[in-house]
Amino acid sequence: MADVVARDLRVPARSGQLTLHKFARRKSTIAFLMALPLITIVLCLVVYPAFYSIHLATLNKSMQRFVGFGNFEFLFRRNTFWMVVEQSLLFAITAVIFKAVVGFIVAHFVHNLPAQGQRKWRGMLLIPWVIPPAMSTLAWLWLFDPSYSAFNWVFAHLGMPQLAWLGNPYWARFCVILVNVWVGSPFFMIMYLAALKSVPEQLHEAAAIDGANWLQKIWYINLPMMRNIIQITALFSLIVTFANFDIVKILTNGGPVDQTHVFATWAFTLAIQGNDIPLGASVSLFMAPILAVAAFFILRNVRRRGNEA
Amino acid sequence: MTTATAEATAGQAGRARSGSISRGRRRALFWSYFFLILFVIFFLTPPVYMFITSLKSSAEISAATNPWWVYHPTLSNYIDLLTQNQFLIFFRNSAIVSVCVVSITMVVSIFAAFALARMRFWGSATLATGVFLTYLIPESLLFIPLFKTFAYIHDKTGIELINHWWVLIVLYPTLTVPFATWLMIGYFSSIPKELDEAALIDGAGYMQMLTRIFIPVAIPGIIAAMIFTFTVSWANFLYPLAFTTSADQLVLPVGIVTTLIRGDVYAWGQIMTGALLGAAPPLIIYAFLMDYYISGLTAGATKG
Structure with missing residues (x-):
């Protein structure tokens, strides 16, 4: 990780177009992985239940039949x-x-x-x-x-x-x-x-x-x-x-x-x-x-x- | 000439006015103290009354004496509660849940906040807004679908999630993680960009940048976030009330409310003692770390 960054900084900008791209991709992948636990928690425990409650609201008491409104x-x-x-x-x-x-x-x-x-x-x-x-x-x-x-x-x-x-x-x-x-x-x-x-x-x-x-x-x-x-x-x-x-x-x-x-x-x-x-x-x-x-x-x-x- | 007189009159007027300002200032100070004392009485009456009642025996509580005074102070309520196995179980459950939730929340939110504040990736701006919005979704909207989901998981896999205290460790992050992340994004964004550029030039990786620069610099923010996470997970009432029922699975707030109130019989001395002991950990933390507490409060525009 550390030497990748260092190498990227050392290469001249003109020829470094491709490696810079690669660098950006790597950086964003790491960032995404760092945020992944947060995304999982938010999706599973907040977003999913919020939408699930809309679904629940359309069922009857025993939750077997769809009753709409x-x-x-x-x-x-x-x-x-x-x-x-x-x-x-x-x-x-x-x-x-x-x-x-x-x-x-x-x-x-x-x-x-x-x-x-x-x-x-x-x-x-x-x-x-x-x-x-x-x-x-x-x-x-x-x-x-x-x-x-x-x-x-x-x-x-x-x-x-x-x-x-x-x-x-x-x-x-x-x-x-x-x-x-x-x-x-x-x-x-x-x-x-x-x-x-x-x-x-x-x-x-x-x-x-x-x-x-x-x-x-x-x-x-x-x-x-x-x-x-x-x-x-x-x-x-x-x-x-x-x-x-x-x-x-x-x-x-x-x-x-x-x-x-x-x-x-x-x-x-x-x-x-x-x-x-x-x-x-x-x-x-x-x-x-x-x-x-x-x-x-x-x-x-x-x-x-x-x-x- | 004209300017000189103008200055002179202005000076005189200024002096006269400053005299009246200081007199007005004294009066303002007097009324400020007067009303602040009234407000402090209003704000501190319930906790003080809790303490007064906790020192009374049940005979004194039911006697028709002055409720605001203790005639025969006794520690029997404290001794009763602290030797009761049940109360110690509540305390233990609360403590374990809070410590676990604080650890999980801080690990998740520090990594996520670092990624969102410093390393842009596809959708990171949207995600930051999304974190803020999820933090506005209240628990009272989520507990019904979560309850149903847990029942469904039990039907499908046989894993019983309802009525176990440890399930709260899964539930509380819904409240704490979005808030802590939002707070940490704010603290991390205030760290100057030059610092991470310097670190990059010196050959540091992102992990090193986070552990060597961001975490040490943002310690006050981390402490504030930890205090809040702890307070929220210690104080939550709705989730444990909905998800746990057996006496040995309860956490402190629910335990006090459900086990000490039996039907119409209120053991007020014990209830107040339990409530005071339940309020003690957040109060002690607050007493020692008030400045972090307040900085976190004003930085995050918290719920309240």
Whole structure:
């Protein structure tokens, strides 16, 4: 290998046409072999199952007969399905908006601090993102416990009414979103903090001389400068939140009366617990369009960012 | 003359303004600390409450006392869990799976990223985009077809893949490999081209170039990718929940949720202790390698 390269570099360009070709071919073969394990994993464990689920969605429950769009027609007639669509959209969109807002605000506060103190605060604020979500959701489940809720204890001492956190459909929806915001906003905070660091200080000084207040500085300087990061982060989070499983599964398991099911948890209930794999596959396929749209915009933004750099 | 007065007034105005800026700055600092403390309380309440509960006996948990305070701290929950064979099996399964997945992922992704970042071949640009796209496909879309495929493999060859903890070593790379490769492509592309040209002139082969130049230079990126791979494989919940059921085949997160919650009986002291112990390895790694963690986070625009 090593001497091939060396020889190729030594030959003059004019007569080396053929050996250079050979060299290029060898280089690309090696590169292909190096990437082969990755290609195998992606094809066997991601691309193949993704297409296989489309095939599965067209079979009947015992998976012996082709039913075409039968599963989808069945889903469209079911009330639960439309509830899941509604709840998934509500859950993902609300959670992402709140995560972005909380992350943006916290990032500004941290950025305001003297530089030497920032590391400590950042370290504390990122902890929710480091704990495995399944584990931290258990802590939330315990905080929301119907008879021993620690929040209700505080509320009782403040003279506020007791809440059935996870028993009431509206509060259950609120709780699921709250936990998601809690888990996800530190990530936004870190991304926005990094983006804030790249906003040149001169712009703020110039704005201060022109008499801009803090809100104008944020609106006219920080927001436009951070636009790309804000978009990429929000789209990423939209994909992950839309496909969320852990939090809903542990916190409410879809209840009360299927009011908090999202696509992932409902598909799990149908396919693994209900043993109807084709129906579960059809449900999970409904995630695909929104994921494709988000992926398209992320790719566009990442490319644009690459060109800027 | 006019310029002199202009300068003088500007100077005065500047001084007056800078005074008000520093006063405004102090006020901004005060409110920043004030709100940050509120946010830290919000962010740290669940883990702190986990810790408080883990120190309580079940009698104290069910007593109607202040839930935010421990009156009779006890380590009995920790002792109970750590002497329980079952819990140690969960821990062992999680540890083996995570270590194997980290090793496989790093080997696969370092080679692939090197090939994609530096050695162009037919379709390499498309493949790089494809890696990025596969990293956006969530596990909740893949677990049903994978489950069915594994059942099919069992029917055809007799190899039972479902309900074995080691099958997770096959499954987790679907989540970790695309991400780690994407992260490593970014790190490798930032290495100056002059370095590999110099290596080529000195007669180094591609393997030498990778092991002598790229890996040493990209160590921070490799550490960041390893931390993420570890965190993802330690924390995953959906795959083990769908693919393993027997108590001795579970990994930590699923084991805690399914074995400590029996019907409507919640052993909250033990659950919180288990959750805290389950959260400990990622937290300890984070405490020591926070800067790598954050650099990986912002470099890869990770899931979250």
